[in-house]
Amino acid sequence: MDKHKNLQLLKETFSIALDYLENSCSERNLRQNLSPAQLKEAFKISIEEKGADKTTFINYLRKIIEYSVNTNHPFFMNQMYGSQQLAALTGDIITSILNTSMYTYEVAPLMTLIEKECVAELGKYIWKNDKETDGIFTPGGSISNMMAMVMARDSRYPDSKKLGIKHLPELSIFVSDQSHYSFSKNGRILGFGEDSIVKVQSDHRGKMKIPALENAIKKEKKKNRIPLMLVGTAGLTISGAVDDLKTLTIIAKRNKMWYHVDAVYGGSLLLSQKHSTKLSGINNADSVSWNLHKMLGIPIVCAVLMTRRKHDLEKSFSISASYLFHDNEAEFDLGQKSLQCGRRVDALKLWTAWKYEGQEGFEKRIDILMEKTDLFVHKLNENDDFELFCQPETPIVCFQYKPPGIPIKELNELNKNIRTQLFEEGKMLFNYSQVNDKMLLRCVISDDEISANQIDQILEVIRDKGQIILKKSRNSKSDKKRKLVGKV
């Protein structure tokens, strides 16, 4: 393949990329509302015998951007990630061109040291002065949680690595019923079975109820099941709330359970002195999942699984493979701690952002995100036709548009319709979720440059859309009435 010719492609790609990033916060829609069939019609996806010429190819690249969701806009509030840090993006670009695989120091010398530095730094935020912590970058929170479950098993039953789990007693893993779905999924995959995942009742914000947890443990013990692991969540998927990590510590210790904190979303609060207190107790965790591509805005994927003790990862995940891991630099062959063999470098983009912004820059980002969240809440409270669902502990705001005089059931429908229609129009993207009997709107604030005006705009747009929907439904009701009257 002609490298020289293809460098031209790359030059044009870079210019397209800059163009997009320069305009990513502009007024254009965040998405186009096309069904799979319509999108297939609009964009020629199929692979063909002959390659495309350069002009056609470059056009494809432009169209790919056009037909993709603009996640770099402050109004992208649909997922737990958004506007990426550009200093991190520089690291991601360097990662792509260097095309390094992370298994051995031999072929990834600097990337290995950079990953180790990031892991050591993150460890300090969790475990303060404890120097014996460790960690590894993973392909995401679900897999981090899976690896934690494996370590929980292996630390209690080291023989299971060789003999399997068939001969072990029945094991139980306790999570809140609002915890991430990966625990159930992993329970299946790892051969524990979904039944071994005990979903403890939570309060309206999704926080595990402590008495319910204690009852659940008693119940499992009565069934001769061993309480293996307790999972606290810092940053629940819907409400963003944080479990009572301190009390969970006590219960985990008392029952000799592995204590894991799923801080995939909320972990980044640790970077702020002010907000880290919400995670008090996390320093007692045996392992912590933490995704830097969420609140912190590092490009996807940037996820770590952290361990309080130095060798827990190796104990579960190292294996001999002499052709790959030669013996000289074992401490620096990170493949020995990973579920993966070949692995993209996910640490460099975190490192470049950290190096450029400094610890104080990261702290500032988190503080500002929380300030913007508080501002959002303040504005909700100022407006009688909005109702906050619960005080946010992380930059997620759940609320309802609630004009007076509308019955609950209709309110739910109204809110769902508002979200659906705005999503289809593509001007602002946020999610919805049913909690108990309430349909909530849910905005994740991921852009620290979102302005007070833009927050006002969000509420206005929701209100306007709500009013239009209400008016239409009133009209169609009176239409129906008229028709009925006419018929009689």
Next chain:
Amino acid sequence: MDKHKNLQLLKETFSIALDYLENSCSERNLRQNLSPAQLKEAFKISIEEKGADKTTFINYLRKIIEYSVNTNHPFFMNQMYGSQQLAALTGDIITSILNTSMYTYEVAPLMTLIEKECVAELGKYIWKNDKETDGIFTPGGSISNMMAMVMARDSRYPDSKKLGIKHLPELSIFVSDQSHYSFSKNGRILGFGEDSIVKVQSDHRGKMKIPALENAIKKEKKKNRIPLMLVGTAGLTISGAVDDLKTLTIIAKRNKMWYHVDAVYGGSLLLSQKHSTKLSGINNADSVSWNLHKMLGIPIVCAVLMTRRKHDLEKSFSISASYLFHDNEAEFDLGQKSLQCGRRVDALKLWTAWKYEGQEGFEKRIDILMEKTDLFVHKLNENDDFELFCQPETPIVCFQYKPPGIPIKELNELNKNIRTQLFEEGKMLFNYSQVNDKMLLRCVISDDEISANQIDQILEVIRDKGQIILKKSRNSKSDKKRKLVGKV
């Protein structure tokens, strides 16, 4: 964080990137020989309170490149991947700037269709006219293999998802003793235990011996263990050889085993009409692991797990999570087939390369890689002081430098020393591996633009280094002799 200011960083990053790529095939060393301690000394890794200024930061980026291994050079032959396709790199850049997470059609509309198109196309190369195939991009071959093991279990014992594997009979999974280490590792992780992985004896190239396999199955059955799964490898890690996939098919069927082919490396031969015949029988596989970032030169990571039947992935990996997977477009919510929740887009870079080169371009790349491999072999055979280990079936050449009159044990040491010293010098990078009593040199040809001259150069450099080492050792021996004589 100041987006406008940081766009400047990105501009400079792009120019650094182009600069590197334009010169990546030049004469500069492929790596610098620094220990972790030396590298820490040379490069300021530590994260600090204050951020770096722009000039310092840009300097870091340059230094990162300087201290990293140049994997884009034809002489990077150390791993099973190398020179990446630049048309693929354009897709990786677009992936980075768009920062899309792959779980739902809602936020990843075009990327979902592109992933589905790639999976459908790859399926055709494996299963020809069978239209009911499926697949998913994964974080790498180890995890693809893990997912295949889970599907093997679930298809036979669907209840295990709910109840776990405790109540199942003991299960056995058969692999060649030269198969990838991930099977043993996954056996542990999934709770089967490492003992359930039966490593069948292989011939000198690493191919599973069929009679040994049949004996092993009999033996396991006698122990009341159920033969659950048979794994064939297409492209063994050391020799690159391909198992006898046709015969394995028959044995798998006869014993009602799930048949998985680990074609992580060798899968790309399927893209060439000429070389695909080496994988005859793969169309009988229930599942196939295939990494496009290896032989095909797509940037890391680009890996798929393919299934012959449409719903096997969902059966094992889907789970309800109403806040994320709303009900409208389930077929297009790829999160339902994945081990991951959030996931980087790994399909776009494959798609851009495929679209630009066409099917014929991919075929040509594979054909040329094999031609270059044959040329390498031809040159080895032409030179009496080199010995080919076995006829390559994929672009991996294993051989020894073998000047006449040197005893086997010394030959092994000589070859290991040659590799070590050349690796340290950094002019060309290849690996070594002990197979039975032989220490082999192992070159993976990943750059289709490697020239005949460069292949000559490889042999010359090895010979020269060998001669220097031999001379030194002769001198030091006669020195010793002289000293001994002097002493007497």
